Amino acid sequence: MPNERLRAALLERGVSASQLAEALRVDHKTVERWVNGRLPYRRHRFSIASYLGFDEVYLWPDALSRDQVASASESEIIAVWPHRSEVPMESWRRLFEGAEHEIGVLVYAGIFLSEDAPLQRILMEKAASGVAVRFLVGQPDSEQVAQRSHDEGLDGSMEMKIRGALVNYRPLRQTVNVEFRFHSTPLYNSIYLADDQLFVNTHVFGIPAAKAPMWHLRKVAGGELATIFAASFERVWETGNPLPED
DSSP: OOOOHHHHHHHHHHHOOHHHHHTSSSSSSHHHHHHHTTTHHHHHHHHHHHHHOOOHHHHHHSOOOOHHHHHHHHHHHHESSSSGGGHHHHHHHHHHTOOOEEEEEEEEOOOHHOOOOHHHHHHHHHHHOOEEEEEEEEOSSSHHHHHHEEEEEEHHHHHHHHHHHHHHHHHHHHTTTEEEEEEOOOSSSEEEEEEEEEEEEEEETOOOOOGSSSEEEEOTTTTTHHHHHHHHHHHHHHHHOOOOOO
16 A cells, blocks of 8 residues: 555655655665555664654554554653753753754743743844744733633733743844744643754643643654654644734
8 A cells, every 4th residue: 555644745845756765875666665555664764754854653653563652752751850940951051052943932921931041042043043933922811821820829920921921032032033922722731842852841730830840852763752742832833823013
């Protein structure tokens, strides 16, 4: 049976069978066999997925057993902190400085990030160098923000935090390659991504984000954890609305 996902990925990226064959140093007929349904060796699957910018599991959903996927997913966990506030600033700096293509931030306010001048400077420098920086912040007057404020016992101050953070973010918002959007989704996790690495701040009922756990994930071929959270970011981004002009 032809691999329609691989065929579509080649078309989407504008890559011919011959170009892929040259990149992988295989015969173009081998690529044609892969498109027609032959399963590539694991090393080739990884190379193809990396070259095309797709996940191996997406292109070959049945190639790995669930035990293999679970093992690869476990390998994606680089570090776990019981509280976000315990993440060393050096780790935040390395996360954003390591980005070459994209940086994404999904928060309600992210007030701690907005108040950190060195981190904002890194984000502005990355954007100026061509990295796409996308920020999702909570719609201040949304029901979801009001509910989170109530859940954390903040008595409505979450909206004020968001508005204060936006003031702090103003220099970043005026930087080329930076886009901010409002979102009105229940924030189950705050997500900070830089290419194939992510910080995921899980949210726990009644506990402020700074006191909730944080995971450091890095995409591994065949793993699914990093992909799940990256896809979540994209889904929220699609629902977002541009911020009004100041």
